[in-house]
Amino acid sequence: MKFLKRTWCEIDLNTLEYNIHLIRCTAQKDVMAIVKANAYGHGDKQVALTCQQCGIRRFGVSNLNEALMLRRFGITGEILILGYTAPEYADLLVKHRITQALISLEYGQALSAAANRPVKVHLKLDTGMSRVGFFAQDGVPIDELKATAALPNLEIEGVFSHFACSDSFVEADVRYANWQIKNFDRALNELQEAGISPSVIHIQNSAGILNYSHPQSNCVRAGIILYGLHPSEDIPPVGTELKPILTMKTIVEQVKAIPAGTQISYGCTFTTDTDRTVATLAVGYADGYFRLLSNRADVLIHGKRCRVLGRVCMDQMIVDVTGVRVQMGDEAVLIGRDGGEEIRVEELAGHIGTINYELVCDISRRVPRVYSKNGAIVDVVDDSLHLQ
Numbered sequence: 178m179k180f181l182k183r184t185w186c187e188i189d190l191n192t193l194e195y196n197i198h199l200i201r202c203t204a205q206k207d208v209m210a211i212v213k214a215n216a217y218g219h220g221d222k223q224v225a226l227t228c229q230q231c232g233i234r235r236f237g238v239s240n241l242n243e244a245l246m247l248r249r250f251g252i253t254g255e256i257l258i259l260g261y262t263a264p265e266y267a268d269l270l271v272k273h274r275i276t277q278a279l280i281s282l283e284y285g286q287a288l289s290a291a292a293n294r295p296v297k298v299h300l301k302l303d304t305g306m307s308r309v310g311f312f313a314q315d316g317v318p319i320d321e322l323k324a325t326a327a328l329p330n331l332e333i334e335g336v337f338s339h340f341a342c343s344d345s346f347v348e349a350d351v352r353y354a355n356w357q358i359k360n361f362d363r364a365l366n367e368l369q370e371a372g373i374s375p376s377v378i379h380i381q382n383s384a385g386i387l388n389y390s391h392p393q394s395n396c397v398r399a400g401i402i403l404y405g406l407h408p409s410e411d412i413p414p415v416g417t418e419l420k421p422i423l424t425m426k427t428i429v430e431q432v433k434a435i436p437a438g439t440q441i442s443y444g445c446t447f448t449t450d451t452d453r454t455v456a457t458l459a460v461g462y463a464d465g466y467f468r469l470l471s472n473r474a475d476v477l478i479h480g481k482r483c484r485v486l487g488r489v490c491m492d493q494m495i496v497d498v499t500g501v502r503v504q505m506g507d508e509a510v511l512i513g514r515d516g517g518e519e520i521r522v523e524e525l526a527g528h529i530g531t532i533n534y535e536l537v538c539d540i541s542r543r544v545p546r547v548y549s550k551n552g553a554i555v556d557v558v559d560d561s562l563h564l565q
């Protein structure tokens with residue numbers, strides 16, 4: 178299978194299967210695969226299909242578009258939209274059997290009024306995140322929940338909440354997460370007493386799966402750990418067995434020897450102090466390789482670390498390959514392993530004060546995703562279709 182060998186990502190579906198297995202063993206509950214934002218940049222089609230082949234029957238996305246794409250790819254299980262869907266799309270939800278997060282009575286009324294047949298929903302309780310959901314931090318809004326349950330065109334299948342800091346072992350954060358669990362449990366009890374007993378109950382995200390147990394729920398939402406990435410630096414030993422599924426690569430366009438005192442790239446922010454050999458790579462910030470990584474990050478060429486010199490441009494950047502045997506057309510690893518060396522997403526995120534989530538989500542559409550299984554390429558998602 179062909180793809181444009183410029184900058185690309187290789188995604189190992191066997192490793193994804195391994196992570197799924199690990200998550201199931203750890204959670205001991207139904208796993209909802211969170212594949213929003215193009216599966217955190219990894220490509221939602223192959224990620225979701227692999228999850229489905231592994232027996233996963235629940236998927237979480239951010240919006241209606243992502244949900245409809247999954248249906249088009251052949252995902253038959255439940256698809257839960259975690260964010261907002263305007264009530265005018267109620268019939269599309271019904272038609273494609275898509276489940277909607279139900280965040281308030283006002284929203285429920287609008288959705289119910291707009292729908293011709295019942296929309297499947299999961300009640301979203303705000304137990305401490307203060308983002309969306311019925312405010313359940315200070316008691317339970319049971320009257321609103323009852324009024325919601327009484328609406329004619331809603332079918333309440335689930336109830337869920339979301340942790341704000343389950344990824345941290347700082348004492349105050351642990352206390353906060355436990356307080357959220359308490360708020361959630363109180364709401365579950367009051368719902369039950371009111372005769373509202375949704376069958377699917379979930380609160381744990383990736384960090385919640387690794388760091389907390391919640392026997393009252395029967396489902397977990399696994400996002401970042403599916404991709405083998407850790408939700409934060411604070412991870413328990415069980416999480417360390419996860420393996421990243423993505424490798425990002427580019428190629429060398431040109432190699433040249435340059436003398437001491439040579440200035441490199443836009444703004445001349447780097448000047449060589451000695452004679453160097455530099456390689457220009459076919460990757461830039463338009464590919465999702467952040468400009469903030471200028472003069473900071475390393476890439477791997479033939480298993481050796483090579484520092485980015487000067488500014489990352491839109492489509493190209495320059496690295497120091499002094500002492501490394503490099504020629505035009507060689508591969509460079511931006512994220513992943515090469516020989517005994519590895520550049521983890523977390524290393525790049527650390528350089529620029531952000532998190533692994535943001536870096537993988539920002540890998541651009543123009544970067545082909547190449548999927549392999551059992552050593553063979555099984556699919557390519559690439560804008561440059563003329564090569565196929």
Ligand SMILES: *Cc1c(COP(=O)(O)O)cnc(C)c1O
Nearest residue numbers: 211259339382383398399400401
């Ligand atoms: C994104 C998201 C998740 C997944 O979070 P991870 O930290 O990647 O596991 C779970 N639940 C909700 C509501 C989300 O928005």
